[in-house]
């Protein structure tokens with residue numbers, strides 16, 4: 001089963017099944033971006049709109065992009081707002097969906113499905129205003145090292161979505177090569193227990209002048 005097929009099926013229960021990763025990342029993005037407002041946001045891998053609902057309170061316009069039509073359908077059923085548009089696309093192909101520049105580009109729980117981080121960073125940086133931000137919220141690599149993966153239950157058993165391990169330095173270096181400076185790194189833990197393995201890694205990067 002490829003990633004698109006997996007999310008088309010997962011969409012039925014994505015919002016309702018128990019999913020600590022989904023919920024903790026929702027908390028993370030709201031904290032990391034809380035003090036900021038934006039004109040145009042590109043939300044990559046927007047899924048069922050878990051974060052779109054909040055991002056539209058922070059940005060005038062949001063362009064949502066996702067590989068899975070079924071995930072997008074769930075989001076469109078929830079979010080009726082003239083400032084939000086939805087496009088089905090695979091971000092490993094041409095970025096025809098991204099017209100002009102954005103002052104915020106977000107990747108929530110989606111870069112683990114992308115093998116070539118640098119290619120995506122290159123495209124994102126090309127669509128970012130000077131001074132614009134890239135927010136990344138991912139399943140923490142430490143969780144991945146201990147075997148965690150994007151997975152869901154079906155009647156036919158557990159389905160695991162194709163994932164790639166990216167180290168913290170992979171994100172930072174891919175950003176640096178495209179002129180992005182690291183603004184903030186945070187780690188989020190189950191029940192705020194900092195003696196446990198962190199579940200979510202967030203990185204906030206900003207495009208430098210020139």
Ligand SMILES: C[S@@+](CC[C@H](N)C(=O)[O-])C[C@H]1O[C@@H](n2cnc3c(N)ncnc32)[C@H](O)[C@@H]1O
Nearest residue numbers: 007045047050066067068090091108109110113
């Ligand atoms: C775990 S979900 C996260 C959804 C949402 N951002 C959230 O935090 O709840 C990952 C999403 O990334 C999308 N995705 C995976 N690979 C993609 C690709 N190559 N292009 C666009 N979207 C992709 C999937 O369809 C899915 O909706």
